[in-house]
Amino acid sequence: MGTLVADGERAREGGADRKVVDVAVGILLQPEGAFLLTSRPVGKVYEGYWEFPGGKLEVGETVEQALRRELQEELGITIGAAELWKTQMVDYPHALVRLHFCKVRDWQGDLQMREGQSFAWQVLPVTETPVLPGTVPVLAWLAEERSFSGPTHA
Numbered sequence: 022m023g024t025l026v027a028d029g030e031r032a033r034e035g036g037a038d039r040k041v042v043d044v045a046v047g048i049l050l051q052p053e054g055a056f057l058l059t060s061r062p063v064g065k066v067y068e069g070y071w072e073f074p075g076g077k078l079e080v081g082e083t084v085e086q087a088l089r090r091e092l093q094e095e096l097g098i099t100i101g102a103a104e105l106w107k108t109q110m111v112d113y114p115h116a117l118v119r120l121h122f123c124k125v126r127d128w129q130g131d132l133q134m135r136e137g138q139s140f141a142w143q144v145l146p147v148t149e150t151p152v153l154p155g156t157v158p159v160l161a162w163l164a165e166e167r168s169f170s171g172p173t174h175a
C-alpha cells in the first residue's frame with residue numbers, strides 16, 4: 022500500500038536515488054462542488070481503485086500540459102485553466118510518485134471513458150470504493166476547505 026511522504030522527508034527504500042515520477046492530477050469541479058472520480062483501468066497497477074483522473078508527465082512537459090494531454094486522452098475533454106492546488110509525495114512499492122493536484126473548473130466536451138474506466142461525480146463522503154491511497158489526502162483537503170467533518174470516504 023502507498024505511504025504518504027511528509028514534506029522534506031527522503032524516501033530511503035530502494036536507495037536515496039530512487040527516481041521520482043511526477044504525475045499531473047485533475048480535480049474537475051462542478052459549480053455546486055461535485056468532483057469527478059474515475060476508476061483505474063484494467064491492467065494498470067491498483068486496477069479498479071478510484072482516483073482523480075490524470076497521469077505521468079512526459080519529458081519536457083509542464084504539469085498543466087501533461088494534465089491537458091491526459092484528460093484529452095483518457096476522458097476526451099479539453100480543459101481550460103488548471104490551478105495547481107497541492108503537491109503530495111506517495112511511496113508505493115511500484116514507484117515513488119509526486120502528485121500535482123490541480124483544480125479544473127472549466128472544460129469542453131462530453132466525458133468519454135476512453136480506457137474503459139467507470140466514472141462518478143461525488144461529494145463528501147465519497148461512496149465509491151476502494152479509493153487509491155494517494156487520493157485520500159485530497160478528500161481531507163476538500164473536507165477542510167468545506168468545513169466537512171466525519172469520514173471522507175467509505
Ligand SMILES: Nc1nc2c([nH]c(=O)n2[C@H]2C[C@H](O)[C@@H](COP(=O)(O)OP(=O)(O)OP(=O)(O)O)O2)c(=O)[nH]1
Pocket residue numbers: 023044045046065072073074075076077078111113116118120153154155156
Ligand atoms: N491519476 C492519478 N494517479 C494517482 C492518484 N493518486 C495516486 O497515488 N496516483 C498514482 C498512481 C500511479 O502510480 C500514478 C499515475 O500513474 P498512471 O499509471 O495512472 O499514469 P499514466 O496514465 O501516465 O500511465 P501509463 O501511461 O504509464 O499507463 O500516480 C490520483 O488521484 N490520480
